[in-house]
Amino acid sequence: MSDLNIEIDEEVDITNVVCPVTFVKAKVALEELDDxxxxxxxxxxxxxxxxxxxxxxxxxxxxxxxxxxxDGTYDLIVRKVEE
Amino acid sequence: MAFTDEQLERYxxxxxxxxxxxxxxxKLNNGKVLIIGAGGLGAPAAMYxxxxxxxxxxxxxxxxxxxxxxxxxxxxxxNDIGKLKVESAKETMNAINPDITVNTYHEFVTSENINDxxxxxxxxxxxxxxxxxxxxxxxxxVMAGKPFSHAGIIRFKGQLxxxxxxxxxxxxxxxxxxxxxxxxxxxxQAGVIGAMGGVIGSLQAMEAVxxxxxxGELLVGYLLTYDALSMEFHKIKLPPRGKGCAVCSDTPSxxxxxxxxxxxxxxxxGDKNA
Numbered sequence: 001m002s003d004l005n006i007e008i009d010e011e012v013d014i015t016n017v018v019c020p021v022t023f024v025k026a027k028v029a030l031e032e033l034d035d036x037x038x039x040x041x042x043x044x045x046x047x048x049x050x051x052x053x054x055x056x057x058x059x060x061x062x063x064x065x066x067x068x069x070x071d072g073t074y075d076l077i078v079r080k081v082e083e
Numbered sequence: 084m085a086f087t088d089e090q091l092e093r094y095x096x097x098x099x100x101x102x103x104x105x106x107x108x109x110k111l112n113n114g115k116v117l118i119i120g121a122g123g124l125g126a127p128a129a130m131y132x133x134x135x136x137x138x139x140x141x142x143x144x145x146x147x148x149x150x151x152x153x154x155x156x157x158x159x160x161x162n163d164i165g166k167l168k169v170e171s172a173k174e175t176m177n178a179i180n181p182d183i184t185v186n187t188y189h190e191f192v193t194s195e196n197i198n199d200x201x202x203x204x205x206x207x208x209x210x211x212x213x214x215x216x217x218x219x220x221x222x223x224x225v226m227a228g229k230p231f232s233h234a235g236i237i238r239f240k241g242q243l244x245x246x247x248x249x250x251x252x253x254x255x256x257x258x259x260x261x262x263x264x265x266x267x268x269x270x271x272q273a274g275v276i277g278a279m280g281g282v283i284g285s286l287q288a289m290e291a292v293x294x295x296x297x298x299g300e301l302l303v304g305y306l307l308t309y310d311a312l313s314m315e316f317h318k319i320k321l322p323p324r325g326k327g328c329a330v331c332s333d334t335p336s337x338x339x340x341x342x343x344x345x346x347x348x349x350x351x352x353g354d355k356n357a
Contacts, residue, residue: 020095020096020099021088021092021095024095024098024099027098027104027105028086028105031104031105058101
């Protein structure tokens with residue numbers, strides 16, 4: 001993550017749950033933040049990484065970065081955008 | 084109040100919705116809805132609102148479960164025959180969702196008790212089957228400023244409208260006065276197709292959910308009618324509120340609640356004298 005100069009305000013791990021609770025937990029974490037704050041989401045390869053970023057984007061949030069941890073997990077960096 | 088993992092899973096299909104989210108679900112959990120009548124309309128409405136996690140649901144009904152109810156009142160089962168409807172309804176609702184509080188009121192609504200019944204609730208669902216109760220609910224809700232959903236079903240037809248006092252016409256703006264006693268058949272005399280309660284009662288639950296969460300447009304200022312045989316819905320625009328209405332105009336002629344006479348039509352197979 002050395003190339004990442006974005007300040008992370010909060011982190012959430014959703015590797016322990018399956019769809020759709022993955023997105024629900026990400027959404028709950030984002031709702032706790034203020035507009036413009038940044039959330040790091042630790043998520044699994046496969047369905048979560050295919051669906052969670054797209055769903056968050058559909059809600060208007062800004063996807064800043066998706067980091068492949070090369071261990072079957074990813075870190076998704078999202079900036080909260082209030083409507 | 085944060086949601087537990089179990090609650091997140093239970094309400095996940097709501098929370099995923101952009102329009103509802105965590106905030107909307109919390110509003111539902113803090114919401115209070117009173118359902119008057121645990122029958123054809125009230126049964127599906129109560130079940131959906133319980134499932135949705137509406138935190139406090141009141142049920143008013145003076146009757147016991149009868150075999151002839153079961154063709155449409157899906158909150159009650161064959162094993163519930165003879166039980167108070169409010170108790171049977173509460174059991175089903177808590178079986179669906181143990182998170183919620185169900186308050187039961189084993190009584191008919193009257194001009195004496197209705198203000199006490201509605202005062203602690205955010206939204207009222209009229210699931211009654213007679214005109215005196217419908218006019219009483221309208222007048223009491225208008226006077227107390229409580230939003231409510233009116234509905235009626237008979238044979239293959241159903242209708243509903245949402246009244247938000249001050250924001251649109253009330254039931255009395257449209258229908259003026261109860262019809263003369265026995266002029267209109269009740270669903271006991273005329274029959275009603277079972278799923279009609281499901282269609283219309285579910286729409287009432289939907290209006291309650293929309294009101295509590297503040298999502299979308301309510302059915303205020305419109306009457307929605309459904310004819311199952313021709314498979315037609317009509318959304319009829321109603322005249323604006325108040326002009327000449329006896330209860331919701333700025334100069335109402337009705338300022339006290341009225342107990343209209345019930346139609347004397349009750350034939351019951353269990354009645355010795357029937």
